[in-house]
Amino acid sequence: MHRLDALNPTRPRGDDPVVLQAADWLVKLHAGEMDEAGHRALHAWRAQAPEHERAWQAADELARTFGRVPTGLGVPTLESARRLRRRVLLRSTVLLATGAPAAWLAWRTWGVELAAEYRTAVGERRGFVLADGTRLLLDTGSAADVVFDERERLVLLRAGRILVETGHAAGLPERPFFVQTAQGRVRALGTRFTVRGGDERTRVAVLEHAVEIAPRATDATRVVVRAGQEVDFTRDAAGAPRAIAAGADAWSQGALVADRQRLEDFLAELSRYRPGVLHCAPEVANLRISGVFQVADTDQVLATLAQTLPVQVRTRTRYWVTVGARAPE
Known part of the structure; x- marks a missing residue:
């Protein structure tokens, strides 16, 4: 091998x-x-x-x-x-x-x-070029291994999210390209796509061309996902393809895009880019947030939320932050 x-x-x-x-x-x-x-x-x-x-x-x-x-x-x-x-x-x-x-x-x-050979710390993004010309970009808190043999090219996504731009270097034999998670395999069909692994499901967003998803269960139906679509799949089945959410690959440029997103969901995503706990109080969980936010400075993002929403950011320590309702004046 x-x-x-x-x-x-x-x-x-x-x-x-x-x-x-x-x-x-x-x-x-x-x-x-x-x-x-x-x-x-x-x-x-x-x-x-x-x-x-x-x-x-x-x-x-x-x-x-x-x-x-x-x-x-x-x-x-x-x-x-x-x-x-x-x-x-x-x-x-x-x-x-x-x-x-x-x-x-x-x-x-x-x-x-x-x-894992390839990994990133919390808040870090790193790009790699593989020997076949494929480009991998690892999101915050991600880990992957890459295996190459005479039959296939395989990326084992251990944690987090990656962006894949498949390549075909001259002089190397043609082999299928796969990304594998705990829930199954994603086969690239000459493409650019993202894969986000999780404990229960994997999410794939196709930016160019198409991929084929094969859940781990032997009797599961394979699903082809085309450019502009994304799919969640478990070990047993893949969901129906749907239009890619706004800003699906914005993370690759260091940004989060929110389009009337629930504040609790937005903060859960932002928390992936900073160490410690970022907690959303129940009374503000359903507030809606829109905008483009740079994750390189999560403190500034929190400050912006406090300026644009009726919320207050309470910092117990750098590693324990709660976003709650703003106190009456």
């Missing part, structure tokens, strides 16, 4: 023995169980094979990521984070509350995302 862009042919999975070994080393290190002999043993293990070193680097990044979460958030953040589906904060606060064993559980659960 070959990899695009000289990628490693073996990508650790959550149940891969190398991943589990890296998790064990992580727990020992953070539990203070590593004496001088232990550190030598860890060094030797890392030097045994390239995949050991890659797994350890991902584990180390996991620990450093958790270390950047403010400890003052504590366990009370957990329920709000779950309600807002903020996975990174949720897992971070669990770690802070329960210590090193949770690091092992978190690493087994989602270390694959941090181990």
Whole structure:
């Protein structure tokens, strides 16, 4: 097997023995169980094979990521984070509350995302050009692996959202191009499109040409989606194609487009571009917002909301912000 862009042919999975070994080393290190002999043993293990070193680097990044979460958030953040589906904060606060064993559980659960060859942090967008000329743009908090063999070109979307512009470099054999998520596969039919993965469903928006969607279930009907259309699909079935929502690819230019969007929904999307919790109070959830907003400065976006809507932005910390009703004057 070959990899695009000289990628490693073996990508650790959550149940891969190398991943589990890296998790064990992580727990020992953070539990203070590593004496001088232990550190030598860890060094030797890392030097045994390239995949050991890659797994350890991902584990180390996991620990450093958790270390950047403010400890003052504590366990009370957990329920709000779950309600807002903020996975990174949720897992971070669990770690802070329960210590090193949770690091092992978190690493087994989602270390694959941090181990992905291509990934972005919260608020970051990055573009890559693959060996076949395909262009990938990763949205905030996204992770993907790319696998290339004699039969197909495959992007494994681990988390978040990507924009794909397929290419065909001279000298390389023709092979079908797929994006795979937990819910199934998207086959490019010479095209430009976006894919957003989720726990329950995947959303595909086609900007040029067409794609074919194949849900994971073996008896599911395949659906062709054409330019100007988008579709949500689960493991069992794809929905009916519909017109692309306004600004479907605006994120690729660092913007969010709202067209009479519910404030709660807008803030849920904005929250993907900033660390911590961004909460919308129920009394203002159904206010409508329209406009184009630059996500590079989410604080400025919040300030704009306070100027244009009857809301007040209450900041407990940089990582805990609530948008609620403006107090009577």
